[in-house]
Amino acid sequence: MEIEGYFFPDDLYYSNQHVWLKIIEGNIVRIGMTDFGQSIAGEIVYIRLKPMGRNVQADKNIGTMETGKWVGGIKSPVTGVIKRVNEQVLKNPKLVNEQPYGDGWVAEVEAEKLEEELKLLMKPSTEEFKKFIKEEKEKYK
Numbered sequence: 001m002e003i004e005g006y007f008f009p010d011d012l013y014y015s016n017q018h019v020w021l022k023i024i025e026g027n028i029v030r031i032g033m034t035d036f037g038q039s040i041a042g043e044i045v046y047i048r049l050k051p052m053g054r055n056v057q058a059d060k061n062i063g064t065m066e067t068g069k070w071v072g073g074i075k076s077p078v079t080g081v082i083k084r085v086n087e088q089v090l091k092n093p094k095l096v097n098e099q100p101y102g103d104g105w106v107a108e109v110e111a112e113k114l115e116e117e118l119k120l121l122m123k124p125s126t127e128e129f130k131k132f133i134k135e136e137k138e139k140y141k
Contacts, residue, residue: 001124003133006036008124009101015121016132017059017075020101027114029078031062032105033096036133040140042067044093049074049085049107056082058117062107065093074106078117084108 001008012020018037022030038044049063056062061073062082085107089095095104111117122129 003124003130004036004137006034006039006133007101008034008036008129008133010124012101013077013118013121013123014129015059015075015077017077018136019075019077021077021118021121023114024108027080027111028083028108029080029111029114030105030108031074031076031078033065033074033100035100036136038097038100038104040136041065041070041072041097044096047074047089047093047096047106049090050082052082052085054082056080056109058113058120062109065096076107076109077121078109078111079113080109080111082107083110 001010012022014020018034020032020034024030044065046066056076058079059075062076063074086105
């Protein structure tokens, strides 16, 4: 689905930190930056992620990314344990810019409270999400 000129696949969940979540299998989820998030960040030149096996908390950093003029956190939308990090984005961070919903994903997490935390995330078809993106676009003009 396109909202305000940015693409948001319908089958994903989205946080207000510009991160998406996809349920892979059971309570294993894949996490990445949204099209909007990578766009406002600019060209990503470096990514650092917490290692596999590390516990993460919802709305806390799972890693950081750098552009030529900015350093920011990548927030996990769920609480759990990192099961896999995307080695490709560590070697080629621009994948997040080029394929945010494809090869540019950042990590997979085994979520501990998935059903509970999914209720806090948004779907692109909702008016709440459309309003959120419109407001964020204005904020980052």
